[in-house]
Amino acid sequence: MIKRILSVGLILVLGMFLLIGCGGGQESAAENNVPEEETLSGTIIIAASTSVQPLSEELGAAFMDQYPEVSVEVQGGGSSVGVKSAADKVADIGAASREIKESEKSYGLDEYVIAKDGIAVVENPDCGVDDLTMEQIQKIFIGEVTNWSAVGGSDAEIVVVSREEGSGTRGAFVEITGVEGDDGDMTTANALVQPSTGAVKQTVANTPDSIGYISLGALDNTVKAVRVEGVEATNENILNNSYKIARPFNYLTNGEVSEVVQAYLDFVFSAEGQEIVGQEFIPVK
């Protein structure tokens, strides 16, 4: 008897939880639809590529400090997801870490370049080669050059480390270096593939004779950046266009933006916003 009462009680409690759970979900969904009013409150949803995500989070945090009523939510994903989210209006702002493709222009999105990022070609610190030309880089990543001796190093096989298919960094890298030709992305099939900037860095740092590429913002002394055409990978060299392997960070909006989103965009281009950009990337203003 007691057992039965207990079990019925348990079921009731569980049922309550279920109802509460559902209720909560509806509430938060409703919150997102609250029209953003004059007091500058509301939610900004940013769908960012993984390269722009950390920057957007920092910008969002600083913006929220100024306007405590506003909540900025940054979702990670890929550049394509960023573009698509803006196009579908799933997000208020889509962020892509590459130029907008021709096929994506048809969405008619407004583009704002908020920062520039260089891609550093990095190699294992024990590697003897300091300087590569664009052509050498292209040949290494296509797989035509497979030994360091061909580019002035010691007689050792080159371990190529690349990013996964579809990655914004990979897309930018293969396009700029000419690894992407008429037949598409021709990255050698003998390349190790790592799913993130951090994983590429870790792999290159620990694998002898390896070469890879990462965002300049993520560069540290665990790996060695090579000079490209004799130019060092630095912010100045990217802004004066002498360093060749660089890409823009784009914010994309679809049609008329709400007041709060406009305020956020203004903030990003303000001195304060660009200072945050400058901590890791290259400010545009």
Place this chain on the structure above:
Amino acid sequence: MKAYEKVIEKLLLICAVTATLSVILITIFIFKEGISVLSDYGMINFIFGTKWSPTNGNYGILPLIAGSLSVTIGALVIGIPTGIACAVFLSEVAHKKTAKILKSAVELLAGIPSVVYGFFGLSVLVPAIRQFILPIIQLFNEDASTSGFSILAGAIILAIMILPTIVSISENAISSVPIEYKEASLALGANRQETITRILVPAAKSGIISSIILGMGRAIGETMAVILITGNMPKVPGGMLDSVATLTGTIAMEMGYATPEHQKALFAVGIVLFIIIMLLNLFANFTLHRLGGQAND
């Protein structure tokens, strides 16, 4: 009274239906998303194509299938003997106290998140293979080279990951063999080793095989650890030290960035993975059934 029972009965029914419905919905969803690529690109081209390069429109997943299978088989080759030996040791050889400590240690392995296994593999196993295993291989084949990201690294990590499953289920199976079997065997003059290899293990084989099936399921479905240590190179491997990409790893890595067409191809990879796992399960169940039947005769 009756009313309560009815309510409980209905609730249980809802739970059961939810589980079944989820499986059906997921299946329908995967097939709906992926089937268009399979039919446009051609089933044969898709499964037997050797070039996986989605940005160029090449969707051949033979390298991925080969990668998943080679890593899984490697894990089973390492994990099964170790796991069964461990189970025998725990249930028959070790002292009760030692066994208790060892058993809880092995079960603790199951609680470690897979990304931690992967990170361990990345920082310990991968360099170790390059430094210690490669020179041994080079004694036989001078041209051998490896970055350390390899089938072997993946197989070793997966073997460790499936150990808890194999050990605990096999150990239970061996322990639950009726004591009379053991006593009869010893009474007939068989020594301890003969009793274990000829009586206890064969009598427990249906349990042992179940443990292997579960372990295999975990190995082929494992994603995070494998991404970190196999190198993700979509190329049909030629040896244990080659890098490979797996079905699960490729889906996980590329999903976030994929264009719509690419995404559909990844769902199609999911379909293939789904079918492979179904086939393996069917095959394993069939084997289990047959062996189980024999054991009961």
